[in-house]
Amino acid sequence: MMVGIGRNGPAVLAGGSLLLAALWAGVASGETLAPTNGRLTVTLPGLSWVVTLDAPGFELEADETHSDGRGRYLHAVNRQTDVILSVRLERSSTGRSARACREAAWAALRARSPFQMHDVRTSERGRLAVLEYHVPEFRGLAVRQKHLNAFLGKDDVCVDMHLSKVRFSPEDGRLFDELLGSVKLIERLGL
């Protein structure tokens, strides 16, 4: 197996199904509040609404807006609990429901995830469409990782909130539940 890193990154990826999108400009739009007060707020340029969630203890590690303004990606880590949170907002050409967002994401995940996913479950929690799965191991490396995606759909935007934790135990479920329970979609006044 070829493993080597060139100066231009993992070029082997470019020709394969695991092609990494390089479309993200990494431009901070200034519309995300770092979760210093424990609340993360995220939106896209031109949207009349924001998504908020309570994420105390999380450090924001990435906040990137697509160069055309049609997508946004945030990545935050809680080093106390080892929970990793990412939030992705993407505009589509048509209106999307939360379930439709989940279906599209699940199709993409099945096609290209490097993980073997176990115990895949879908459910609805209020207006969130949820997808959960476990990754017991990654190519022989034991990880016992839980993944949960919660989707919202509004206007032409899909919101995908992803939570994961390695060495997951049943007691850790409350960490995910608390985050999901705090998700709010709020209209911005004056827009």
Place this chain on the structure above:
Amino acid sequence: MTDARLTLTADEHAALLRITREFPGLVAAIEAHVARLLDETVPRLQGLVTTEGGVDDVLTRLVERVVALAAPQHEGSSVADDACGVMTLLIARNAAARARDGIVQRLVGAKRN
């Protein structure tokens, strides 16, 4: 100063960010495995590895071990296998580089004291 075998270039850091973005959870999964191997290995090296170069050698071998463990068990390799191998190497190198100072402190610093 971190060994060049472990230190990521700017391009490699950018690739790592793309991996984090495109494959949620993958970085944490491999980092957790590196951390577990370090927890098992480092205590046994107390008094045996006494230089920073020695620590770098240990970390480099550990990275190679993680990549070997994650290698496909079947004959031949697909493009996806190769991509996973590249990503595993990159993530493991970064995890080892980040752990390096603490390990130097424990092994080399302990000897100095």
